Amino acid sequence: MSRSPHAAPTAQGGPTLRRGGTGSRLTGLLLLAAVVVALPLLFPKNYFVTVVGVAVGFHAILAVALNLLIGYAGQISLGHAAFFGLGAYTSAILTTRYDWSPLLAMLAGLAGVLVVASLISRPILRLKGHYLAMATLGFGIIVHIVMVQAVVLTGGPDGLSGVPGLSLLGWGLKTDLHWYWVVAGVVLAVVWLSLNIVDSRTGRALRAVHGSEFAAEMMGIDTTRTKAQVFVLSALISAFAGSLFAHQQGFVSPDSFSFFVSIELVTMVVLGGMASTYGAVFGAVALTLLKAGLVVFHDYEMVILGAILMIVMIFLPQGLFVGLARGLRLALPRRRERPATSGDRIA
Amino acid sequence: MTGLLEVAGLAKSFGGVAALADVHFRVPGGVVYAVIGPNGAGKTTLFNTLCGFYAPDEGSVHFQGERLTGLAPHVVAARGISRTFQNLQVFFNMTVLENVMVGCHLRSRTGLAAAALRLPSVRREERQVREWAWEALAFCGLDHLHDRPASALPYGVLKRVEVARALASRPKLLLMDEPAAGLNDTETGEMRGLIRRICDSGVAVLLVEHNMELVMQVSDRVLVLEYGSVLAEGTPAQIQSDRRVIDAYLGGKVQYAVD
Numbered sequence: 001m002s003r004s005p006h007a008a009p010t011a012q013g014g015p016t017l018r019r020g021g022t023g024s025r026l027t028g029l030l031l032l033a034a035v036v037v038a039l040p041l042l043f044p045k046n047y048f049v050t051v052v053g054v055a056v057g058f059h060a061i062l063a064v065a066l067n068l069l070i071g072y073a074g075q076i077s078l079g080h081a082a083f084f085g086l087g088a089y090t091s092a093i094l095t096t097r098y099d100w101s102p103l104l105a106m107l108a109g110l111a112g113v114l115v116v117a118s119l120i121s122r123p124i125l126r127l128k129g130h131y132l133a134m135a136t137l138g139f140g141i142i143v144h145i146v147m148v149q150a151v152v153l154t155g156g157p158d159g160l161s162g163v164p165g166l167s168l169l170g171w172g173l174k175t176d177l178h179w180y181w182v183v184a185g186v187v188l189a190v191v192w193l194s195l196n197i198v199d200s201r202t203g204r205a206l207r208a209v210h211g212s213e214f215a216a217e218m219m220g221i222d223t224t225r226t227k228a229q230v231f232v233l234s235a236l237i238s239a240f241a242g243s244l245f246a247h248q249q250g251f252v253s254p255d256s257f258s259f260f261v262s263i264e265l266v267t268m269v270v271l272g273g274m275a276s277t278y279g280a281v282f283g284a285v286a287l288t289l290l291k292a293g294l295v296v297f298h299d300y301e302m303v304i305l306g307a308i309l310m311i312v313m314i315f316l317p318q319g320l321f322v323g324l325a326r327g328l329r330l331a332l333p334r335r336r337e338r339p340a341t342s343g344d345r346i347a
Numbered sequence: 348m349t350g351l352l353e354v355a356g357l358a359k360s361f362g363g364v365a366a367l368a369d370v371h372f373r374v375p376g377g378v379v380y381a382v383i384g385p386n387g388a389g390k391t392t393l394f395n396t397l398c399g400f401y402a403p404d405e406g407s408v409h410f411q412g413e414r415l416t417g418l419a420p421h422v423v424a425a426r427g428i429s430r431t432f433q434n435l436q437v438f439f440n441m442t443v444l445e446n447v448m449v450g451c452h453l454r455s456r457t458g459l460a461a462a463a464l465r466l467p468s469v470r471r472e473e474r475q476v477r478e479w480a481w482e483a484l485a486f487c488g489l490d491h492l493h494d495r496p497a498s499a500l501p502y503g504v505l506k507r508v509e510v511a512r513a514l515a516s517r518p519k520l521l522l523m524d525e526p527a528a529g530l531n532d533t534e535t536g537e538m539r540g541l542i543r544r545i546c547d548s549g550v551a552v553l554l555v556e557h558n559m560e561l562v563m564q565v566s567d568r569v570l571v572l573e574y575g576s577v578l579a580e581g582t583p584a585q586i587q588s589d590r591r592v593i594d595a596y597l598g599g600k601v602q603y604a605v606d
Binding site: 193196197199200201202203204205207208210211212214215216217218219220221222223229230233275 | 448465473
């Protein structure tokens with residue numbers, strides 16, 4: 001936090017990136033960890049913590065993964081629920097029908113998604129904008145149709161029940177609270193990975209692709225490969241979340257992985273603020289809580305949700321988290337910018 | 348002597364219109380080499396072909412004796428060619444420093460997995476990249492703007508950000524596509540100084556520019572293109588006194604009838 005205002009540029013490499021350097025980046029993560037740990041300790045029996053909290057966690061993992069693709073690399077995907085579903089169904093099918101151990105099934109799910117995502121990434125990412133959106137949408141729908149139609153394997157619209165729980169090193173995950181800790185741990189890990197990637201050579205390459213593919217190529221970035229890499233990574237994280245989800249729920253059905261889920265995930269990314277890892281987490285929290293809270297309005301739930309989203313997008317188009325953070329920064333005394341001109345002389 | 352860049356018989360047409368036809372030239376190391384010509388003469392097509400964005404219909408490009416024709420732009424870049432763009436291609440979603448750090452892509456190695464886990468080697472490389480970027484920024488007189496978002500800076504500054512970004516890749520040849528377009532007199536003067544310093548630092552410059560004063564002051568050699576073909580080649584003095592060039596471009600009695 002005590003970054004000196006680039007008095008000696010060459011010595012330190014100067015201070016840093018948009019949202020602060022290593023110090024402030026990890027501060028955010030620690031803050032998030034503190035909240036995540038404090039909640040169940042303060043409210044161990046609260047439904048919103050142990051049940052909705054787990055749902056929030058899954059959404060956060062998915063949103064952070066999707067944000068790497070949409071927010072940073074600028075490549076839209078309207079079919080990400082498919083990867084979530086592929087992970088979940090692989091785990092469910094292999095454990096219930098073939099008696100595989102959950103961990104092996106999970107690895108198989110990851111391997112399967114690695115293959116599928118790698119195969120489709122190159123041709124699909126050749127497309128841009130609306131065309132890419134349509135192609136990913138199509139992929140999501142195809143996967144969903146297979147889930148519904150391949151009854152022998154997937155159980156069709158009814159899904160598969162009796163998916164065994166998980167146990168880690170002999171510890172069975174039995175209660176909601178157990179699952180809360182596991183999912184929270186994964187959320188923090190994924191946030192950490194995402195922050196690391198964004199603030200690295202690869203992350204800059206991703207953002208460069210977003211900024212100008214033309215210039216990115218000329219700076220020596222293999223844009224095709226870079227896009228494919230982040231697509232596959234994003235798919236793998238989603239598949240991992242899917243496997244966990246199957247074991248946590250004990251049940252999978254096509255509804256959890258439909259087109260609407262993909263759209264919800266995109267909404268979370270946009271709602272929180274594109275190209276912000278914390279924004280994606282924030283978007284996941286906000287949308288999931290909102291939906292859980294709006295349940296009391298029954299039939300009007302979607303209407304109210306839609307209205308809120310419209311209002312946010314009109315007044316805070318850069319997203320809730322990013323917009324509010326920027327507003328806060330503007331409201332605070334501007335200390336950061338000054339030394340940029342005077343620092344050299346003073347030091 | 349062999350040139351740094353050798354272009355032979357280069358041809359490229361779009362739907363029957365020849366943008367480049369049988370273009371030959373040779374850029375020796377350590378010079379500023381300008382390409383001039385009326386709008387539509389094929390200058391930008393030439394740049395895009397050299398960089399690998401277009402595949403030529405005929406002809407070849409050799410750089411340091413190696414064939415470049417048919418390579419993807421990022422591979423061309425890895426061979427030691429970088430460029431700036433006529434229409435700004437700045438990464439507006441980043442700060443000035445980050446833009447230039449992208450320029451260091453080819454000089455660093457970290458892959459996705461190592462980056463995700465933030466291995467110690469990654470931290471070391473990040474420090475190194477930051478230093479390189481600072482050097483390039485300082486070279487272009489931009490270090491005081493390092494933390495500004497690119498989207499908040501004026502056009503003239505962004506032109507130099509592109510130069511810094513290209514230099515950060517430590518190229519052997521820098522292609523500059525109209526670096527002075529849209530700049531005022533002061534900025535143009537700064538750009539002239541910068542081009543000279545780039546050349547003095549050992550990086551050859553291939554320059555496309557419409558500002559003839561700048562071209563004649565800064566260049567060691569000049570190539571004139573017209574309708575995709577080479578009209579003349581020589582030192583600025585030779586070009587300025589070449590009758591055909593004066594008629595076609597520099598301004599004599601003939602003006603462009605079309606366009």
